[in-house]
Structures are given as C-alpha cells and as structure tokens.
Amino acid sequence: MSFDYDLFVIGGGSGGVRAARIAASEHGAKVALAEEYRMGGTCVIRGCVPKKLMVFASSFPAAIAEAQAYGWDAQIGGFDWTAFRGKLDAELDRLEKIYRAGLNGANVTVYDTRATIKDAHTVCLASGEEVTAKHILVATGGRPFVPEFDGCEHVLTSNDIFKMESLPKSVLIVGGGYIACEFACVLNGLGVEVTLMNCSPLLRGFDAGARDLVVAQMEASGIKIVTGIVLDKVEKTDDGFAVHGSDLRDAQFGAVIYATGRIPLTEGLGLEDAGVTLNRNGSVKVDEWSQTNIPSIYAVGDVTDRINLTPVAIREGHAFSDTVFGGNPRHFDHEMVASAVFTQPEFASCGITEEQAQEQGGAEIYCSAFKPMRSSFAGAQDRVLMKLVVDKSSRRVLGCHIVAPEAGEMIQMVAIAMKMGATKEQFDATCAVHPTMAEELVTMRKPSRSY
Incomplete structure (x- = not known):
C-alpha cells in the first residue's frame, strides 16, 4: 500500500517535534506534523519556559532585601506587569520560530490545523483533507482540569x-x-x-x-x-x-x-473509533516502545501519562524515531528521572521517597537540615534540606531530595551518579566542595533513620 507520508505526528510540542525532526533529518522519513495552536506545546508556550521566567521576575524583591542585609543601599520600585508580559510574549514568539525552523530545516511538512485519526493509517485535517501515513504518532500533551461547579x-x-x-x-x-x-x-x-x-x-x-x-x-x-x-x-x-x-x-x-491537575488531551481525537485502547483517565495506553494496541499508532509525552516532564517526552520521541525509522530499537528508561519544583525555595528530587523506603524496608535515611551561610548572614530564617535514601544491602543511593536555592541545578548532577548506580560509600569518597550547600550530600556519615 502506498502512503502520503511515512510518519504523521499530531501535536507540535517537544515530544512530537523531536520525533518528527529525527525521523526526517536523521532517518530520511517523509514526515508531516499537525498543530492546531502554537508550535512548542505546553512547555514552551504555556508551561515551563514562561513559568521559569516568572520565577526569575518574582525573586528580585527577596534579592533586594538580602542585598540590604549585606550592606547595599538597594531599593526596588513597583513591578510593571505590562512591560514584563510584552517581553515574555516576544521571547515565546522567538522560541516558536526556532521550533518551526527546526521542522522546516528537516523538510517536515507542517499543517497549522487540528488533526484527528480516522483509522490506523488515515488522518483527517480540520480543512476536510485526508492524508495517509504508514505510522501515526500522537503527541497532543495535556490540558488543565477544572471540575464542574457553580461559577x-x-x-x-x-x-x-x-x-x-x-x-x-x-x-x-x-x-x-x-x-x-x-x-x-x-x-x-x-x-x-x-x-x-x-x-x-x-x-x-x-x-x-x-x-x-x-x-x-x-x-x-x-x-x-x-x-x-x-x-x-x-x-x-x-x-x-x-x-x-x-x-x-x-x-x-x-x-x-x-x-x-492536568488531563491527557485525547478527547475528540478519534482514537477510540480507530480501536486505540485508552486508560481510565483518558491517557493513551502504550507499551515500553510507546506503541499502542494498533501497531501503526504510537504515542509519546503527557498524553500517555507516564512521567509528565518535557525532557521525558523528548527522549520518548527520539527513541520512537530511532526504533521505527532508524533500525536502532531502543526505549526510554523511566527509572531515576530527576525533577524540580520551582517553588521558593526550590524542591528537587530523584528516585524514591523516604515513605516509599519505609514501606519497602531495608533502607537507611541520611538527612541534614540547616541554615545556609548566605541566608544566615542576612538574618533570614531560611533552611535547606539534603536527604539521601540508601539501600542497606546494595548500598546504592535510591533517592535524593533537596530543598534549597538552585536545587534543580544540584539534582541534575546527583541524578547522573544515581543513574550509574552510585553507592553511599562512593558519595562519601567524593571530596566536598567547601563552603557550599551541596557538600552536605557527601559529608553525611551516620543514618538519621533506618527501616
């Protein structure tokens, strides 16, 4: 059977764009992608990127107060939301253009319209046009959930x-x-x-x-x-x-x-009519290869509700294209994925929690909570926390949890060691960098608790 495309991707977020670009540019597939809103998806347009810029903006009053405590004659005026939003919109426009340029450079055909699935190899565009593809990838992400109530x-x-x-x-x-x-x-x-x-x-x-x-x-x-x-x-x-x-x-x-909370964006896509199995929460049910029960239809990213993080969607999309079009069968390993919550202070983690360790048994908890030097000198009451969850028998570090300024930057480095299977003794053998907050991760000698 002849198809219009080797691959049709529904959704222009991080996972879908990565899959489309790799399939086309590195593996020579004929690829099309449909996006009904803006290229870049949740992360770039209405999630991680604009949120982090707002985090930066919101941190300056505390920084000024700290500067004053350190002896600076520092003052801050009012916040101009309109000016900030104008720069934010311009930055998102710039990033969207980069996403489009990447697709164009890979010779991916882009349809700026909604697309739904008619059957295992047919996609319907909002214009009424139908196109066929040997493989279909669903990467539509999720949307915010608001319950029904009065008002x-x-x-x-x-x-x-x-x-x-x-x-x-x-x-x-x-x-x-x-x-x-x-x-x-x-x-x-x-x-x-x-x-x-x-x-x-x-x-x-x-x-x-x-x-x-x-x-x-x-x-x-x-x-x-x-x-x-x-x-x-x-x-x-x-x-x-x-x-x-x-x-x-x-x-x-x-x-x-x-x-x-957020829910998978599968409503009205035609998945069930095409025979694709959905989970109870509406997410697309896939195997470790991101393949649905319909062999020609795959799904990656938040729409599968596995680990709803942008880097995970990117890795899943890349692995999909390498497997299906590159002759290199591989799937993304969802174990030991680090994440950060950009509260103030930041909260970052990788691996299992202390509660999970207590339930499983056979674990030691190493924990240190203290006032960081910078805040303490300024007279602030801020505290940071470093926690390691260690398997008693193998001595592997199974969990790490950090509450501290720039915790996300710290957990990225710790996650490398954890992914490699580092033991507590290898953490201990690593010389501390002093004076830093992160040195506590390699200086905690005695467990606080044991399960």
Missing part, C-alpha cells in the same frame, strides 16, 4: 496566567500540586496577596520531610495556606469574585486560579 466559568487556569491584562491585588489558587505551589510563590513574589487552598495537604506524593519544609517556608513568606476545604461556588462581584466553600464563605479575591 466554574469565572476561574482561570495555568494557561491563562501568562495572558492576564493586569495582576490582581489578591488571588485564590485552588490546588495542592507543584503547579499550584509554584504559581503561589511566583505571584506572592510579584506582590499579590495569595491564598492557596486545597482539600488535602500540599505536594502529596513528594518526600514528606522535604515537602513540609517547602510548605513551612511558603507560609513564612506570606502565603496563606488553607487545607481541608472544598470550594463549591464562585460568584462575580463588583470587587472581584466571591468564593464559597467551608471556611471561605463570602471571601473576596481579585482572581481565582484553578491548578487542580
């Missing part, structure tokens, strides 16, 4: 934050995951009065000791955290929004932001 049409999501015309004086953020906590810290740093509400404790699933320290320091920075509450109504008022829900009845906020 849900009034709330914003993480997608909307970057497009706000002005910063509200006060905001209620609903959610307890890393996105909610990150934006709470960002908006707090930009001068917004922030209340963070969730029905359960924040940052569930993360290491409890590290999580508790992050939450305590968020509260110390002025963020009001309220848990055990379920919001049931939001009303538009002359002054903003009135919120109803347990102890928050009739509370007023300038804006309400929902960060209650």
Whole structure:
C-alpha cells in the first residue's frame, strides 16, 4: 500500500517535534506534523519556559532585601506587569520560530490545523483533507482540569496566567500540586496577596520531610495556606469574585486560579473509533516502545501519562524515531528521572521517597537540615534540606531530595551518579566542595533513620 507520508505526528510540542525532526533529518522519513495552536506545546508556550521566567521576575524583591542585609543601599520600585508580559510574549514568539525552523530545516511538512485519526493509517485535517501515513504518532500533551461547579466559568487556569491584562491585588489558587505551589510563590513574589487552598495537604506524593519544609517556608513568606476545604461556588462581584466553600464563605479575591491537575488531551481525537485502547483517565495506553494496541499508532509525552516532564517526552520521541525509522530499537528508561519544583525555595528530587523506603524496608535515611551561610548572614530564617535514601544491602543511593536555592541545578548532577548506580560509600569518597550547600550530600556519615 502506498502512503502520503511515512510518519504523521499530531501535536507540535517537544515530544512530537523531536520525533518528527529525527525521523526526517536523521532517518530520511517523509514526515508531516499537525498543530492546531502554537508550535512548542505546553512547555514552551504555556508551561515551563514562561513559568521559569516568572520565577526569575518574582525573586528580585527577596534579592533586594538580602542585598540590604549585606550592606547595599538597594531599593526596588513597583513591578510593571505590562512591560514584563510584552517581553515574555516576544521571547515565546522567538522560541516558536526556532521550533518551526527546526521542522522546516528537516523538510517536515507542517499543517497549522487540528488533526484527528480516522483509522490506523488515515488522518483527517480540520480543512476536510485526508492524508495517509504508514505510522501515526500522537503527541497532543495535556490540558488543565477544572471540575464542574457553580461559577466554574469565572476561574482561570495555568494557561491563562501568562495572558492576564493586569495582576490582581489578591488571588485564590485552588490546588495542592507543584503547579499550584509554584504559581503561589511566583505571584506572592510579584506582590499579590495569595491564598492557596486545597482539600488535602500540599505536594502529596513528594518526600514528606522535604515537602513540609517547602510548605513551612511558603507560609513564612506570606502565603496563606488553607487545607481541608472544598470550594463549591464562585460568584462575580463588583470587587472581584466571591468564593464559597467551608471556611471561605463570602471571601473576596481579585482572581481565582484553578491548578487542580492536568488531563491527557485525547478527547475528540478519534482514537477510540480507530480501536486505540485508552486508560481510565483518558491517557493513551502504550507499551515500553510507546506503541499502542494498533501497531501503526504510537504515542509519546503527557498524553500517555507516564512521567509528565518535557525532557521525558523528548527522549520518548527520539527513541520512537530511532526504533521505527532508524533500525536502532531502543526505549526510554523511566527509572531515576530527576525533577524540580520551582517553588521558593526550590524542591528537587530523584528516585524514591523516604515513605516509599519505609514501606519497602531495608533502607537507611541520611538527612541534614540547616541554615545556609548566605541566608544566615542576612538574618533570614531560611533552611535547606539534603536527604539521601540508601539501600542497606546494595548500598546504592535510591533517592535524593533537596530543598534549597538552585536545587534543580544540584539534582541534575546527583541524578547522573544515581543513574550509574552510585553507592553511599562512593558519595562519601567524593571530596566536598567547601563552603557550599551541596557538600552536605557527601559529608553525611551516620543514618538519621533506618527501616
């Protein structure tokens, strides 16, 4: 059978673009890609990149206060959201052009339109055109989830934050995951009065000791955290929004932001009609090769709900193209993937948590919490935490959790050693760099706890 393309990719995010570019430029495949919004996906356009730039912007008031403590006659004025947003939009435009240039340079045909799947080898474009492909790759990512409730049409999501015309004086953020906590810290740093509400404790699933320290320091920075509450109504008022829900009845906020998780973007794609099996949460069910139950259809990235991180999607997309078009069968190893939460302070981790180690047994916990030199000199109450989870028998470091400024930079280096199977004794044999915060990772000699 003759096909229009060797590969048709649905979704122009990091995973889809990488797969398309590698298949075309390195393996000579004839490739097309469809994207209905903007090239770059969640990470570049409405996630990691704009969020991190907002993190940078929000950190300057604390830096000025610290400079004053160090003897500088430093002052800071008001924050110009409009000026910042203009530069942010220009930067995202620049990055999108880079993504497009990469596809064009690889001779990938780009369709700026929505695409759905008709059958195992046919894709339907919103224009009505149908094209065929030997292989189809679904890389549509995810979207913010907002539950149905009275007044849900009034709330914003993480997608909307970057497009706000002005910063509200006060905001209620609903959610307890890393996105909610990150934006709470960002908006707090930009001068917004922030209340963070969730029905359960924040940052569930993360290491409890590290999580508790992050939450305590968020509260110390002025963020009001309220848990055990379920919001049931939001009303538009002359002054903003009135919120109803347990102890928050009739509370007023300038804006309400929902960060209650993300769901795979599979609705209306035609996957089920094509026979593709979906998981209960709507994600695409794939095997270790990112292949669905329909041999010609694959999926990578957040739409599969494996590890929802941009670098993971990129690796999955690259491995897919090498396997299917490069004659080099390989799949991405989802073990020991490091990640960082860009709260203030940052929280980074790799491997298992202390709670998981306790459940499994046979582990030692090495932990150190202290005031870092820089903050201590400035009179701040900031604390950092370094924790290692070590297997008793093999002595391998199975988990590392860091709460500290630039924790994400530290965990990247630690993850290399952990991926190589480094033992606690090899950490100990590594000479410390002094004075640094990270030296604690190689100077903790006695376990704090054992399971």
